Amino acid sequence: xxxxxxxxxxxxxxxxxxxxxxxxxxxxxxxxxxxxxxxxxxxxxxxxxxxxxxxxxxxxxxxxxxxxxxxxxxxxxxxxxxxxxxxxxxxxxxxxxxxxxxxxxxxxxxxxxxxxxxxxxxxxxxxxxxxxxxxxxxxxxxxxxxxxxxxxxxxxxxxxxxxxxxxxxxxxxxxxxxxxxxxxxxxxxxxxxxxxxxxxxxxxxxxxxxxxxxxxxxxxxxxxxxx
Numbered sequence: 001x002x003x004x005x006x007x008x009x010x011x012x013x014x015x016x017x018x019x020x021x022x023x024x025x026x027x028x029x030x031x032x033x034x035x036x037x038x039x040x041x042x043x044x045x046x047x048x049x050x051x052x053x054x055x056x057x058x059x060x061x062x063x064x065x066x067x068x069x070x071x072x073x074x075x076x077x078x079x080x081x082x083x084x085x086x087x088x089x090x091x092x093x094x095x096x097x098x099x100x101x102x103x104x105x106x107x108x109x110x111x112x113x114x115x116x117x118x119x120x121x122x123x124x125x126x127x128x129x130x131x132x133x134x135x136x137x138x139x140x141x142x143x144x145x146x147x148x149x150x151x152x153x154x155x156x157x158x159x160x161x162x163x164x165x166x167x168x169x170x171x172x173x174x175x176x177x178x179x180x181x182x183x184x185x186x187x188x189x190x191x192x193x194x195x196x197x198x199x200x201x202x203x204x205x206x207x208x209x210x211x212x213x214x215x216x217x218x219x220x221x222x223x224x225x226x227x
Contacts (some may be wrong), residue, residue, distance in 0.1 A: 037089030051087030093150030115162030127174030146203030
């Protein structure tokens with residue numbers, strides 16, 4: 001509380017012992033989000049991703065750490081021209097997971113994503129997916145096509161003009177839209193999106209929840225690919 005510096009502590013609950021801890025950013029940064037994934041297959045267990053923004057100019061960056069406090073990689077990924085960053089891990093279908101970040105351009109409301117190697121050394125994909133006529137509700141990563149080649153991206157959104165609820169399904173590289181659809185009209189409020197495996201253990205499907213204007217809830221289960 002004294003200076004706003006961000007840190008993590010990893011604790012082994014079984015042995016009641018400290019695994020590691022680290023201060024990762026100082027008071028010049030904020031909006032930290034934390035994700036646990038296997039970003040480094042060379043070390044046992046999962047690693048810790050923190051995504052954050054710089055207070056002075058809004059530039060966004062990530063760091064990846066082992067639980068013991070050793071840095072795997074870091075990278076500044078966007079400038080202050082973008083906001084509303086959401087950080088996730090995404091499997092590349094081989095060994096190490098990659099870094100996913102979705103965000104919005106301040107000038108026109110267009111939304112985009114990037115995929116990075118956890119070392120920060122090279123980008124693995126990027127794409128502008130929606131214009132300013134749509135508001136992003138949620139970014140999801142998962143194996144939505146059921147193919148054993150890693151995970152993809154789903155973005156859930158609403159249309160500004162009439163509130164219609166829809167989604168798009170993209171590959172990691174940003175080269176192919178694999179599926180899309182409008183699933184609810186504007187009479188439904190507060191939509192939310194969740195990935196889950198309801199039928200096939202190798203495929204994620206898309207769960208969409210919302211409420212009618214009367215407050216009556218509705219839940220839809222949607223297959224993201226080819227919709």
